[in-house]
Amino acid sequence: MSDLTKKDLARFSRRYMIASQACFNYETMQSPGAIFAIGPLLEKIYDDNPDVLKDKFKAHLQFYNTQTTFGSAILAATLAIEETRDPNCTETAIAIRTSLMGPFAGIGDALFGTLPRVILAAMSGYAAIEGDFVTGLLTCLLGGGLIFYLRWLLIKTGFYQGAKFISEKQSQLNNIRQTVSILGIMIVGALIASNIGVVTPIEITVGESIKPLQEVFDGILPNLIPVIIVAAVYFGLDLKKMNTVRMVWVIVFISLILSYLGILA
Structure with a gap:
């Protein structure tokens, strides 16, 4: 027993x-x-x-x-x-x-x-x-x-x-x-x-036709920009001297610049 x-x-x-x-x-x-x-x-x-x-x-x-x-x-x-x-x-x-x-x-x-x-x-x-x-x-x-x-x-x-x-x-x-x-x-x-809502407001003009660049990306792959951002963050964390805190500040800094330039919204 x-x-x-x-x-x-x-x-x-x-x-x-x-x-x-x-x-x-x-x-x-x-x-x-x-x-x-x-x-x-x-x-x-x-x-x-x-x-x-x-x-x-x-x-x-x-x-x-x-x-x-x-x-x-x-x-x-x-x-x-x-x-x-x-x-x-x-x-x-x-x-x-x-x-x-x-x-x-x-x-x-x-x-x-x-x-x-x-x-x-x-x-x-x-x-x-x-x-x-x-x-x-x-x-x-x-x-x-x-x-x-x-x-x-x-x-x-x-x-x-x-x-x-x-x-x-x-x-x-x-x-x-x-x-x-x-x-x-x-x-x-x-x-x-569902949670990363990043799009680009850029439009492409060809003659009299205007084509939103976001539609082009969606035609390639829906939510392509969020996927690219997540991949960039994932691989960026492997860079020398990079950590999660620094990555957060990098994301904030880049987001402010791209938003100010009208590249991302």
Whole structure:
């Protein structure tokens, strides 16, 4: 029968949520936060041998870095392996942790890092622009609550199913990551088209015919100018000594000049 209970796993979840990045450093990355989370549970497993527990803590202080929400499943699987008290369980747990933290970082960053923020922020922001502040607030709250619930499911899956499950399901998780990535790109594209209202008032005169340049751009691609602006900002952020604050000032400066010259409106 398992020595660790759901109450113990809930305690691990709370501690990891609070401290996963709190002691981040460039030598062991997230290991101090991970030990803070699993420490009380290791103490419960090895309370009869303090010397062994000391060695366990040293072993788990090795390099560890992954996406924190998705990585909770890895640490839960680590606890399940440690609970066996096998002589080689720590070496096995560290090996599995090391092999999974890289792939899980890529999958977790997409599923729980970048895309939820983009999608939830886009939906909430659009609702706020339309004057529906309550819907925007509820969208963020419900989205955050869903992520916390999924974290708990990952912890239970990692602990009760063990490392075998999360290893075997890695290909399916990659498919989910790709699907969600496509959805995120669609959301960003819709956000560009609906919220960046930049047009050009320039008109082309050929004889007695006057042709608005904006119609030419729309014939090539609707919302072409907003797409070009977003692409310029995206690639501009990779320039040397460029950061988001400086980019905002560049956008303001260029916008004022182009608006004054009548090039953009």
